[in-house]
Amino acid sequence: MYAEINGLSMYYETHGTGRPLILLHGGLGSGEMFGPALAGFTEHHQVILPDLQGHGRTADIDRPLDVRLLADDIAALIDHLGLDHPDVVGYSLGGGVALQVAIRHPARMGRLVCASAGIRRDAVYPEILAQQGQVSAAAAEFMKQTPMYELYARVAPRPADFPRLLDKIGAAMAEDFDLTDEVRDLRVPAQLVAADADMCPPAHFVEVFELLGGGLQDGGWGGEGRPKGGHALAILPGLTHYDLFMSPLFAAVATDFLRRPA
Template sequence: MNLLCRNIPFFVLFLVALGTSAFAQPKQKAPGSYAKVNGLELYYETHGKGRPLVLLHGGLGSTSMFGDNLKALAKHYKVIAVDLQGHGRTADIDRPLSVELMADDVAALIQHLKLGKADVFGYSLGGGVALLVGIRHPELVNKLVIVSTVFRRDAFYPEILAQQGQVNEGAVEMMKQTPMYQGYAAVAPRPQDFPRLLKKIGEAMKQDFDFSKQIASLQAPTLVMAADADLFPASHAVEFFGLLGGGKRDGGWDGSGRPKSRLAILPGLTHYNIFADPLMVTVALPFLQEGT
């Protein structure tokens, strides 16, 4: 398997890890709604009641990828699960895929729905979008949960960067045999846009980024979460936590020295299963509910 992995883009390995259930679904009427924001028809679903929590999926995924974890969150929150630009039921438009622009879309949705402040919970690409919502629109964010997300590009393992370089429209024929493509084709407004999505994702992955300086001024309490066998070393998550003020001193016998943000490294998980594992929600809920 290790030899094979060297020649297969990471998103295909992602499919193998998931199996078919997270993506391949029969054609059905959309259970959610659309909001006109920033030139997009942005698709979202609302589940549960209570304090609003915006849930953001990973690259080439959609709201459905969270499965039972979405249901678990909806027992405690009004979950607004969003399909980001070009993903799921949200059609692409003529602009690049960038976390900055998608963060502005999420902010516009929060305003459109008159949510006031919301918790924002994102995985992978969605974690980057969540981070940028917190940076660019602090007045709209209560707390952040950022799962399996790097804050600078060079934190990825070298082999992951190499695999990301293989993502382009040339992979379409191979992808047509996968549950990821089948799930996309089942719900996308324009299934013929899949090559365009692969091209844009590939282009986005090649862009350098480093949000270190912006993180240092982040206002929202933030839970940084990663798998202990993620796409990047656990030390990067620790560094992320440090930029948020964590790991600077003893928390004290009564906890009074703890920072407002939190760090969690989940054991026995990888980038390819952390979002579907119930431990993700089990760890996130105490942080989200603290002080409420």
């Protein structure tokens, strides 16, 4: 189905029943990338699976690929569908978008799960930043040999837009950012999820957890020492940035957090 929002014709699918959950894919992917892992989310939730601007079946429009604008799209989708404070779960680019929904539109959502998304550009390993610097339209021919392009070419309304998407993603990744202050002021319960071999070191995600009041003291027998906002941290073993989204562990820890009492 398509929702006409913010000048965008956003494709989305709905799977399962239960409390609504918006699940956001990574860069150069689409909702389809969650594959078999989707079943772990739909077991207890109605999952709304959008394709972000320029990704999957959602055609690009004339504006930058900015996580803040993408977050505004998700807030508009929440309103369009009449969802009652859905939880928002995102991975990589989708994790950054989910975090921005929590920063910009906290009254519209329930809980947040932000996976494999650092809050400072300088937290990313230098060799990965160098690789990101090579993402542009000039890399389109090389990228056409990858599964990401195969998916894009199969479902995109305008497959010829692929170089333009690479240019926009490259420009977005080149921008510096530091969300330390915004994370410290988060007003929704948040779970941080990362692979133990992610594109940022585990120490970065521990640092973010500390901004939320976590990891500063013993949790106590009754959890009285845990962060007051209900925040949590999960470092998933044996995974990387490139396979976390497919792991049943991701769905398991995310949905466990979402089902906990407030």
